[in-house]
Amino acid sequence: MLTSKQRAALRAAANTLDPVFQVGKGEIDEMLIKSTADCLAARELIKMKVLETSMYNAKEAAAILAEATGADVVQVIGSKFVLFLKKKKESKFEDILKAAR
Structure with missing residues (x-):
C-alpha cells in the first residue's frame, strides 16, 4: 500500500510516460x-489508456x-491511468519511495 506522499512522487515520475497499452472495446x-503483468515486471511504473469505445471507464479498468x-x-x-508494481530486488523507484515516506 502506497502512502499519499509516495503516490504523489510516482505521479510526478509518470507524468512524462506515454501509454504502453490501450483498453479497447x-x-x-x-x-x-498477462501483457500488463509482464510490462509491470519490466518497468514497474506504466501508463495505460482506455479508448472511448471501451465498455470500461478508466477507474474500472485500473481497478x-x-x-x-x-x-x-x-x-x-x-481516460488514462497509472499502475505501479515494485520489484522485489533492485527497484529503480526505491529512492523515490524512501524519500516520500
Whole structure:
C-alpha cells in the first residue's frame, strides 16, 4: 500500500510516460492481464489508456488490472491511468519511495 506522499512522487515520475497499452472495446482478457503483468515486471511504473469505445471507464479498468496483477493504482485522470508494481530486488523507484515516506 502506497502512502499519499509516495503516490504523489510516482505521479510526478509518470507524468512524462506515454501509454504502453490501450483498453479497447473488448473485455479485459487474460492476454491483456498477462501483457500488463509482464510490462509491470519490466518497468514497474506504466501508463495505460482506455479508448472511448471501451465498455470500461478508466477507474474500472485500473481497478480490474490492479487486482489481477497485484499492482497499485497510482492515478486515474480522464481516460488514462497509472499502475505501479515494485520489484522485489533492485527497484529503480526505491529512492523515490524512501524519500516520500
